[in-house]
Amino acid sequence: MKASPRNIPGSAVLDRALLECAREPIHLAGAIQPNGHVFVLDPATGAIRGRSAGAPALTAAAHAALAARQAEGREGSAVIDGLATEDGATWVGTLHRGGDAALLELETPDPAGAGGRALDLLGEAIDALALSTDVAGACAVAAAGLRTMTGFDRVMVYRFEPDWSGAVAAESRAPRDGVDSFEGLRFPASDIPPQARELYRLNRVRLIPDAAAPPVPIEGDPGVDLGRAILRAVSPVHLTYLANMGVRASMSVAITRGERLWGLLACHHQAGPLATGQRARQAAETLARALAWRLAEIEATEVANARDRFGDLAEALATELGDPERSIETALAPLGVRLRAAAGAAGFLLVDGSLRFRAGETGRLPASLDAALAAAATGDGFESDRVGDSALGAAGLALAEAGWCGIAARRIVRGAASAENGEGEASDLWAVWLRREFRHEVVWAGNPDKTLAEAPPGTQPALTPRRSFAAWREEVRGRAAGLRPAERAAVGVVADALRHALLRRAQATARTNRELRERNAAIRFFADAAVHDLREPLWQIQVLAGALREDLEGAPEPGRLASVIESSAARMRGMVDELAAFAAAGEFAGAVSPASLASLAGEAALDLDTRLRASGGTLAIRLDALPRVVCEASQMRRVFQNLLSNAIKYRRSDLPLRIEIEGFVAADGRVRIIVADNGLGIPAAEVERVFEPFRKLAHPQAIEVDGLGLGLAICRRVLEGHGGAIVARPRAVHGTEFEITLPVVAA
Amino acid sequence: MTRPVAERREVLAAEDNEMHRLVLGRVMRDALAAGAPVLRFVRNGRELLDRPGDAPRPDIVLLDLHMPVLSGFEALPMIRADARLRPLPVVVMSSSTEARHVDAAYREGANSYLVKEGDYRRVLAQTGRLAEFWFGTVLLPSGRAR
Numbered sequence: 001m002k003a004s005p006r007n008i009p010g011s012a013v014l015d016r017a018l019l020e021c022a023r024e025p026i027h028l029a030g031a032i033q034p035n036g037h038v039f040v041l042d043p044a045t046g047a048i049r050g051r052s053a054g055a056p057a058l059t060a061a062a063h064a065a066l067a068a069r070q071a072e073g074r075e076g077s078a079v080i081d082g083l084a085t086e087d088g089a090t091w092v093g094t095l096h097r098g099g100d101a102a103l104l105e106l107e108t109p110d111p112a113g114a115g116g117r118a119l120d121l122l123g124e125a126i127d128a129l130a131l132s133t134d135v136a137g138a139c140a141v142a143a144a145g146l147r148t149m150t151g152f153d154r155v156m157v158y159r160f161e162p163d164w165s166g167a168v169a170a171e172s173r174a175p176r177d178g179v180d181s182f183e184g185l186r187f188p189a190s191d192i193p194p195q196a197r198e199l200y201r202l203n204r205v206r207l208i209p210d211a212a213a214p215p216v217p218i219e220g221d222p223g224v225d226l227g228r229a230i231l232r233a234v235s236p237v238h239l240t241y242l243a244n245m246g247v248r249a250s251m252s253v254a255i256t257r258g259e260r261l262w263g264l265l266a267c268h269h270q271a272g273p274l275a276t277g278q279r280a281r282q283a284a285e286t287l288a289r290a291l292a293w294r295l296a297e298i299e300a301t302e303v304a305n306a307r308d309r310f311g312d313l314a315e316a317l318a319t320e321l322g323d324p325e326r327s328i329e330t331a332l333a334p335l336g337v338r339l340r341a342a343a344g345a346a347g348f349l350l351v352d353g354s355l356r357f358r359a360g361e362t363g364r365l366p367a368s369l370d371a372a373l374a375a376a377a378t379g380d381g382f383e384s385d386r387v388g389d390s391a392l393g394a395a396g397l398a399l400a401e402a403g404w405c406g407i408a409a410r411r412i413v414r415g416a417a418s419a420e421n422g423e424g425e426a427s428d429l430w431a432v433w434l435r436r437e438f439r440h441e442v443v444w445a446g447n448p449d450k451t452l453a454e455a456p457p458g459t460q461p462a463l464t465p466r467r468s469f470a471a472w473r474e475e476v477r478g479r480a481a482g483l484r485p486a487e488r489a490a491v492g493v494v495a496d497a498l499r500h501a502l503l504r505r506a507q508a509t510a511r512t513n514r515e516l517r518e519r520n521a522a523i524r525f526f527a528d529a530a531v532h533d534l535r536e537p538l539w540q541i542q543v544l545a546g547a548l549r550e551d552l553e554g555a556p557e558p559g560r561l562a563s564v565i566e567s568s569a570a571r572m573r574g575m576v577d578e579l580a581a582f583a584a585a586g587e588f589a590g591a592v593s594p595a596s597l598a599s600l601a602g603e604a605a606l607d608l609d610t611r612l613r614a615s616g617g618t619l620a621i622r623l624d625a626l627p628r629v630v631c632e633a634s635q636m637r638r639v640f641q642n643l644l645s646n647a648i649k650y651r652r653s654d655l656p657l658r659i660e661i662e663g664f665v666a667a668d669g670r671v672r673i674i675v676a677d678n679g680l681g682i683p684a685a686e687v688e689r690v691f692e693p694f695r696k697l698a699h700p701q702a703i704e705v706d707g708l709g710l711g712l713a714i715c716r717r718v719l720e721g722h723g724g725a726i727v728a729r730p731r732a733v734h735g736t737e738f739e740i741t742l743p744v745v746a747a
Numbered sequence: 748m749t750r751p752v753a754e755r756r757e758v759l760a761a762e763d764n765e766m767h768r769l770v771l772g773r774v775m776r777d778a779l780a781a782g783a784p785v786l787r788f789v790r791n792g793r794e795l796l797d798r799p800g801d802a803p804r805p806d807i808v809l810l811d812l813h814m815p816v817l818s819g820f821e822a823l824p825m826i827r828a829d830a831r832l833r834p835l836p837v838v839v840m841s842s843s844t845e846a847r848h849v850d851a852a853y854r855e856g857a858n859s860y861l862v863k864e865g866d867y868r869r870v871l872a873q874t875g876r877l878a879e880f881w882f883g884t885v886l887l888p889s890g891r892a893r
Contacts, residue, residue, distance in 0.1 A: 532813045535842040539863050540766045546867020547773055570865050577844065584845055634846040 026195055026235045027227035031215035033208065035275065036091075036231045040221040041102040046070050049101070050221030052231075056085035062093075066104065069095050077228070079278070081109070092278055096228040101221065105231050110277035118283040121149040125287055129294045138298060139170035142265065142291040147172040149287070150251065150280055152267035153179045157255075157291075159263040162482070164189035164197070169263070178246070179270060185445040185471065191241070197261055200254035202227050204288070205281050208234055208250045210273035211242045230281075245469055249274035251281075253288045257296060265291075303489035310490045313338050314497035321501035324509045332357045342490040343408050343483060345433035350412070350498075353427040366398050373409050373430050380411040380495075383488075385435070385480045399434075406435030406480025408488070410495035413502055429502070431495055435480035447472040527583035534576045542569035578710045581638060582693065585714040586721025595633045597673065598623035601661055604640035608648065615648050617657030626663045626671055629742055635718045639726075640675075642711040643738055647677035655734065670724075671742040678735040687728045691716045756784035756882050759805035761795045761822065763814045771809075778874035784882070790814075792822025796829060807836045807881050810857070812848065823855035834888040836881065 032038050032052050039058070040050030046067050058066070062083040069078050075098035083093040083106060091106035125145025132138040139157035147155040157170040166187040173179050200206070207230055215233035218224060226232040234242075242250060249269035255262045265288050276284075313335065320331040328350065332339070336359025339348040350356040352370050366372075376382050376391035384390035387407050388400030399407065413429040446466040483491070545566035552559040601621050605612070612619060629636075644659065651657040655678055663673040682690055689695055693713040712728075715738075719726045724742035731737050758775075762768055768788055775783045787805065789795045791814040808826075812819035819839060826832045839857040841848060852860050861877065864870045881887070 532843070536764065536767065536813070539842050539865060540764075540770050542865040543770050543774065543867055543870055544766075546870065547770075547777065550777070550867065566867070573842075573865055580843070580845060584847070632846070 024193075024195070024235060024237070026238075027199060027225055027232070028223060029215070029226050029233040029235070030222040031217045031233035032226070032229065032231040033210070033233055034213045034216050035209050036105055036107040038106070038218065038226075038229060038231055039104040040218065040224045041066075041070070041104060043097070043100065043102045046102075048220075050218055050224060052216045053219055054216065055106070056087040056089065059084045059086055066093070066095065070097065070102065094230065099225060101224050103224070103226070103229055105229055107230070107278065108275075110279050114277050115279040118149060118277075118279040121145065122283040122286055125149070126290050129290055132294065133298065133301075135295060135298055136170060138291060138294045140172070142287060143170045143172040146253075146265055146267065146284055146287055147174070149283055150267060150274075150276055152249070152251065152269045152274060153271060154182070154268040156182055156266045156268075157263060158187070158252075158266045160261060161186075164192075164194075166191065166263070174271075176271075180469075182445060182469075184443055186442045187445050192264075196238075199227055200252075200261055200264075201256075203230065204254040204256075204285050205230065206250075206252045207276055207281065208242070209275045211239055211248055211250070213273070244466065246270050248272055251276055251284065253284045255288045255292050257292050262292060262295070299485045302484075302486040306486040306489040307493050310342055310493040313342065314493055314500075317494070317497040318501045318504070321498075321505050322508075324505050324512065329357050332359070336360065339494060340433070342494045343433035343487045344435070344481075345406075345408070346436050347404075347434040349432050349434070350429060351432060352413075352415070352429040356429070364402055366402070369432070370427055370430055373411075373432070374415075374428050377409070377411060382409045383407065383483055385438075385482045386478065387480075388478060400478065403436065404434045404480075405437040405478055406483075408433040408435070408483050408491050410491060412495060412498045431491075431498055433491065437477065438479060438481040440476050442474045442476055444472045444474055445469045524583060524587075527580065531576055531580040531583070535573060538569050538573045538576065542566055542573060545569060575708050578708050578714075582710045582714050582717070585635060585638075585717035586719075592630050592632050594628040594630050595636065596628055597626050597636065597663060597671070600633060600637045601640045604637050604644055607641055608644045611648050612644070612657075615651055615657055617648060617651060617659060619644070619659045619661070621661045623661060623663040623673065626665065626673075627744055629671055629744055631722050631742070635721070639715045639718050639740070642715050643675045646711055647675075647679055647736075650681075650736075651677070651679045652734065665744070666741075669744060671740075671744055673740040673742070675738040675740070676731060676735065678731075678733075681730050681735050682728055684730055687730070690728055691726070756878075757787065757803060757805040758784045758807055758809060759787050759789065759795070760809040760811075761789050761792060761814060761819070762809070762811050763790050764811075767811070774870055774874050778871040779878050782878065782882075784878070790816075792817030792819065792825070795822060796825055796832070800831070805835065806887050807838055810837050810839050812839060812841045812843070812852065820851055820855060823852065823857060827856040836887065838877070838881070 037055035038052045039048050039055065041047065042049055062085065065080055065083065069080055072078075076096075078095045078097070080093040080095060083091045085091065085106070090109065092109045094105045094107070096103040096105070122145075125141065125148075128141040128145065129138055132141050139159075143155045143157050146152075153174040153176065155172045156168050158166045159169040160166055166189075168182050168185050168187075171181060171183045173181060211234065218226075242248075245268070247268040247270060249272070251265075251267040253265040255264060265284060316335055316338075317332075320326075320335060321328065323331070332350070336348065340346065340360045342348075345360070347358065347360040349358040349365070351365070355365065372392050373382055382392070384392065385406045387393055387404055390407075392399060392407065409430050409432045411428050412431050415428045446469040545562050549559050549562040549566060552562055598621065601623055605619055605621065640661075647657065647659045657677065657679065659675070659677045661673065661675050663671060666672045691712045694709045695713070712726075716726050719740060719742070722742060724740060726738060726740050728736055728738050760768070760771055762771065772786055775786055784806070785803075787803070789798065792810075793816045795808070795810075796817070810819045810822065814822075817825075819841075823837065823839075826835065826837060836858040837856065839852045839860045840863055841852075841860065842863045843849075844862055849860050861873070864873045
């Protein structure tokens with residue numbers, strides 16, 4: 001039978017019933033099962049302040065033995081063999097110390113030889129466990145072993161899912177009619193409510209030898225906490241549950257891994273009551289521990305295998321990302337398929353504030369995935385096999401809408417690290433694996449939703465165990481397969497490798513940056529020194545040659561020679577000035593401040609006025625519409641100077657030079673300035689090369705070819721230093737057009 | 748120039764380069780002829796600061812920025828920190844037109860910044876204007892003739 005997805009009837013009524021069931025104080029049962037007796041002792045004096053109804057009086061010797069164990073003063077439980085009561089019976093006592101009251105439980109002793117037999121069977125089961133190599137196999141061995149040790153009709157390994165529903169991982173059954181298989185069935189989380197799960201921490205074994213036996217009340221101290229007591233009476237809800245399943249006796253043993261209750265060894269007996277002695281219970285508990293241990297080993301092996309399998313991927317990541325010159329995208333491209341395969345994912349991506357890399361079908365990704373991950377992550381990771389219901393879904397990320405059900409994410413680099421490098425916002429870098437829906441069927445042990453008792457209208461119905469445990473099929477949608485331990489290990493290997501490779505990459509980049517900075521500083525220092533040391537003697541030559549020329553006014557030939565020296569020195573000094581300007585271009589030692597580009601262009605025009613007039617050219621400046629721009633004025637002025645000088649230099653001899661400077665604010669908010677002339681022009685193939693340093697346009701008709709060829713290189717450096725740009729293009733008819741772009745920085 | 752020759756002005760130039768001193772002397776003579784000031788030299792900023800108290804007090808100081816031992820940039824704040832030298836007008840002479848040099852010179856206390864002209868005629872004109880400004884236009888601090 002197919003059913004609609006679960007939780008649809010999960011109305012407020014059901015939620016409340018679940019809550020109330022979860023609140024039932026089952027540890028304060030106020031009664032015990034009838035297969036023994038309980039005494040409530042004052043923890044300080046040892047005086048008996050309560051007992052189960054009909055409990056026989058302890059003998060004086062039993063009192064003395066009890067007092068001796070209590071006097072040890074330790075907390076925890078102690079077993080006292082051979083406690084006698086006045087009715088002539090002998091018992092095995094279990095003393096639970098600590099808390100508000102000490103409890104003494106009396107149970108019938110195991111028959112002779114029970115201990116040896118339990119130990120033998122335990123040894124066999126552990127031997128078999130050691131030979132099992134996968135989770136299913138180990139669980140099957142444990143189930144079979146425990147059934148042999150205890151004689152229950154059905155022993156299951158019951159594994160808790162992340163939502164605390166239970167799945168039957170293995171089962172061993174008596175070959176008898178009526179003992180149905182529960183293998184592969186799923187039990188809802190409400191079957192074992194939170195307070196029952198909590199009691200398994202305190203008391204690892206829960207034993208019900210006869211669900212039909214009437215409970216015996218505690219007299220004298222009915223409110224005593226029976227959480228630790230093996231004899232604690234069974235909650236009525238649980239009794240109904242067992243009866244509906246046809247179970248007469250049961251035992252559950254906690255399987256814990258780390259702090260978490262991983263599952264239970266769950267035993268059912270249908271044929272009738274079944275007593276389980278102390279030794280068999282201890283053996284069962286030991287078997288549960290051995291199983292937990294073996295499961296951890298099996299997982300560790302799987303993880304190690306995954307590490308081996310993905311070790312070469314880690315190496316490849318280190319190699320590909322090692323070269324900081326290559327982009328992350330280029331470096332990872334050949335590894336995309338393997339990166340996805342690590343977690344059986346359809347898509348893999350690296351994302352921080354923006355998408356750094358993607359492999360596979362990642363589709364449209366929601367913005368600010370990184371921020372949502374940072375908020376949702378515990379530690380450096382986030383996983384969900386039901387993304388829509390996770391914190392990411394709650395954060396409004398439309399991952400499920402994009403067809404993603406599962407996500408596994410690992411933080412690779414903390415944002416603070418990149419922010420320290422001055423790379424802007426503190427945004428973490430995440431490796432993210434995206435998984436598609438895994439549509440499958442879960443077979444529930446009975447309809448898990450039909451558990452509300454019929455109640456008169458207007459009253460809160462209580463949660464009652466379902467009557468039918470017949471398989472009830474549910475199609476699970478909107479969910480990805482959970483990450484298996486081996487996949488999780490592979491994810492870890494890849495994440496570690498990425499961290500390592502990116503760290504090394506960042507170190508390499510930092511090293512390169514530092515070297516570049518040092519080299520720049522050295523070049524700067526050299527340029528300063530060279531410029532000064534060259535300028536001074538040139539100035540002296542120039543001035544002294546000028547003085548000499550004056551002195552030689554009457555002698556034409558020596559005077560002419562002196563003036564050649566003078567002008568050569570002057571030209572050379574111009575070149576040194578140009579070199580100095582190039583070294584300083586784009587660096588702002590002086591203060592930046594808002595300046596009028598119209599004024600700067602006007603000043604530049606004034607500087608070149610003589611040359612412009614001499615060339616017979618005209619200049620029109622239309623920059624009044626521009627806002628003031630934050631810049632270093634002297635450098636920006638030089639840009640105009642160099643462009644004007646260039647236009648004069650490369651004018652046509654057959655056409656009057658006309659220079660136009662126009663500016664406007666473009667749609668993107670940046671200032672755009674066009675400097676156009678009608679000169680010789682630049683061939684389309686040369687428009688980029690003219691900005692290279694020491695590149696002089698060797699035009700056959702060029703009128704003046706003075707200087708070092710740094711003019712346009714200086715312009716480009718200055719503009720790039722201001723966050724702007726300059727490009728050249730030939731005009732349709734004559735000449736060249738330079739386009740300057742500048743950001744408008746708020747003053 | 749209404750002053751008698753006996754009251755010739757005094758210029759103290761901090762200049763390390765022999766050639767440069769020669770140039771300065773020649774330029775002053777050519778530009779100002781009889782009005783040329785007495786030109787005294789120290790080799791660097793250190794010598795300027797260490798001048799004995801009874802040394803002749805100049806009217807203005809010409810300071811080269813690039814000198815060994817104590818550069819102009821280093822000497823300027825020390826001049827401004829020295830009670831005796833503080834009132835002296837300091838004219839920085841440099842061949843650098845770079846804004847960072849100009850800004851730094853003024854920041855450290857220069858009274859003006861002169862970019863050395865190359866063309867001889869212009870050098871003479873510039874020197875004439877310099878003398879006209881400092882010796883003919885403005886009043887200088889008193890106290891030279893103690």
